[in-house]
Amino acid sequence: MTSDSLETRTLKQASPILTLRGVVIAALVVALLALPALAKVFNSPAAVGLATQVLIYAIAAMSLNLILGYGGMVAFGHAAFFGLGGYAVGILYQHSADNTAFLGFVSGTDSLMVAVVAAMLVGALAAAAIGSLSLRTSGVPFIMITLAFAQMVFFLFVSLKAYGGDDGLMMRRRDILPFINARDDTAYYYICVGLAACWFVFTALIVRSRFGFVLSGLRQNERRMIAIGIAPYRYRLVAFIVAGAGAGLAGALMANYLRFVSPDMMHWSKSGELMMMVILGGAGTLAGPLLGAATMVLLETVLAAQTENWQLYLGCILLAIVMLTRGGLAALFNRLPGGRS
Amino acid sequence: MIVLEQLLNGVQFGVTLFLMSAGLTLIFGIMGVINLAHGSLYMIGAYAAALVAAYTGSFGLALLGGLAAAATSGVVIEFVVVRRLYDRDHLDQVLATFALILIINQSASMLFGRQPLFVSMPAMLSGSVTLLPGLVYPVYRLIVIGLGLLVAAGLFLLINYTRVGMLVRAGATHRQMVRALGVNVRWLYTVVFGLGALLAGLAGIIAGPITSVQVGMGEQILILAFVVVVIGGLGSVRGAFFGALIAGIVDTLSRAFLPMMFRQLMDGSNADALASGWCC
Secondary structure (H helix, E strand, O other), rough: OOOHHHHHHHHHHOOOOOOOOHHHHHHHHHHHHHHHHHHHHOOOHHHHHHHHHHHHHHHHOOOOOOOHHHOOOOOOOOOHHHHHHHHHHHHHHHHHHHHOEEEEOOOOEEEEHHHHHHHHHHHHHHHHHHHHOOOOOHHHHHHHHHHHHHHHHHHHHHOHHOHHHHHHHOOOOOEEEEOOOOOOOHHHHHHHHHHHHHHHHHHHHHHHHHHHHHHHHHHHHHHHHHHOOOOOHHHHHHHHHHHHHHHHHHHHHHHHHHHOHHHHHHOOHHHHHHHHHHHHHHHOOOOOHHHEEEEEEHHHHHHHHHHOOOOHHHHHHHHHHHHHOOHHHHHHOOOOOOOOO | HHHHHHHHHHHHHHHHHHHHHHHHHHHHHHOOOOOOOOHHHHHHHHHHHHHHHHHHHOHHHHHHHHHHHHHHHHHHHHHHHHHHHHHOOOHHHHHHHHHHHHHHHHHHHHHHHOEEEOOOOOHOOOEEEEEEEOOEHHHHHHHHHHHHHHHHHHHHHHHHHHHHHHHHHHHOOOHHHHHHHOOOOOHHHHHHHHHHHHHHHHHHHHHHOOOOOOHHHHHHHHHHHHHHHHHHHOHEEEEHHHHHHHHHHHHHHHHHHHHHHHHHHOHHHHHHHHHHHHHH
């Protein structure tokens, strides 16, 4: 490495794309974009729906990864923001269908753009409220407090009979977009691909910015960061709010995909699932949440189709992955030649 | 009178919670492991006791069988999985024990089916006794309260007056130092985990006749047990005791009286729904 001549060094720099890792990434991107066509060729209509679910969970997992992987805050209540985003969409749709107004002055809407923005706002506001209280603690009390808040939100929506309560809220049709027919499954898939790519780029920008470095530093050694002169609370709160907005976005997309919202979206087991995806894929890496979401959704679907006792095999596979790999699936991916050492 | 009765119910629930959270706080305080599978040990105790009771018909044998099953499962889990988690990140521990929950729950439903099992109370313990004029209380719940207080006293003696207890207290304060002083920490960890599993199994056995035995019964009480551990302080059994009593009494009293209080403010079905959501 140190005795490289100028020629070999420029040669190495000139072809970063042709390495094995670059080829794998390019192949994945092409596969994502071509999925609906491939699904038609291989006659598996469920593939597009499955991929849509993977992408939606990937957005939620990426938002959790920001605070869990990079920020080091183990938040067990992330599903609350996921569910709140879904309910925001569902409630707005119900009010637009009934022509009533939420709380008397917020009129309903069935426009996808407005609903998604509203869901992200709701997620961000809830994260601001919950985070401002929870982030005053750390460690295991932080885990418990976020869990408690999520449970409160869960039981609030279970007991709200006006919006379905335990039975959930059905949306008769998906929200509409001006030029694209969002009701078509393929079009909705591409919308999700686009939004997931946007959120991925956004997360990458945050992580590589000064804010992201401060966040990682707070995870690694908070005392040193305070000694440098950084107030941890505000950086963590901002990260928490951004993560809440991301989870709200994912919730809104899921509500539109399923056309159904239920309090299950905010149950603590959903929080656990999101954490599984992040940890499995590799916390603190950019690609980790994507790998984790894909693995979890695919494993659950494939195993559930084979046997009724799929949770047993899922548990065994998860246990094996945790025990045998350090750093999740992204760590395995990083071992492919071509990355920065 | 109803208040007294619900207060006693709260104490009984608190005592069950204490059995769960004592083990949890010891495991977290001494070994630094977040053990989500503790609820599954509770379930294993309950199912084993139900099985033995169904075969032999004797509650004493069922008690012993359940305790043995829970303790052995605890030791096996510690040997196979938890032992490798001591040096790992909390996140890895959460994931690994969550995977254990999936495995154990699914195995239980494969062995016993998804219908809840109803364990009948032993004949001499069913029935009620009059504590005060107007206050009739089931004998079984009184026995549960007594048993829990007895176990609490036993734990107090164990931790404060025996050598093992001294090691437990030292390990909860400073794990590294205990290792540096030459104590066989591996054995200590296994003993602590086994003790925690025993307590969880006991909680499951005595809760069996009161609530039904079903897959997933452990997770509901596990969340409350974690809350108690945080309230009481990690590693402190005394804190777990008082925290569990507080949590049990508050939970039971609000379950009993909140619907009534909400009914004063709003109409019937909304009040019931909001109250049941509020206090679960």
